[in-house]
Amino acid sequence: MPELTGFAVIGCSKCRRIMSADLSYATKTCQCGHKLDLKKTKHLAVFASAEDAAQAVMQMQERKNTGFTSAVKFERV
Numbered sequence: 001m002p003e004l005t006g007f008a009v010i011g012c013s014k015c016r017r018i019m020s021a022d023l024s025y026a027t028k029t030c031q032c033g034h035k036l037d038l039k040k041t042k043h044l045a046v047f048a049s050a051e052d053a054a055q056a057v058m059q060m061q062e063r064k065n066t067g068f069t070s071a072v073k074f075e076r077v
């Protein structure tokens with residue numbers, strides 16, 4: 001089942017910044033300039049709407065000090 005729609009929460013492999021990415025695009029360029037291939041980048045979570053993804057990014061950024069938050073541990077409020 002291809003996941004080609006929706007918005008994924010991803011982490012940059014270079015600077016570890018957490019961001020949301022529109023899965024209708026093949027790549028996402030991080031603010032550090034690193035280009036992420038959305039098919040190869042691990043999706044920490046996938047949401048149907050950009051708003052939900054953005055909210056998840058904010059919550060994950062708050063937990064960033066403990067490292068990457070896996071999708072399994074992530075709980076929607």
Ligand SMILES: [Zn+2]
Pocket residue numbers: 012013014015016017030031032033034
């Ligand atoms: Zn980056």
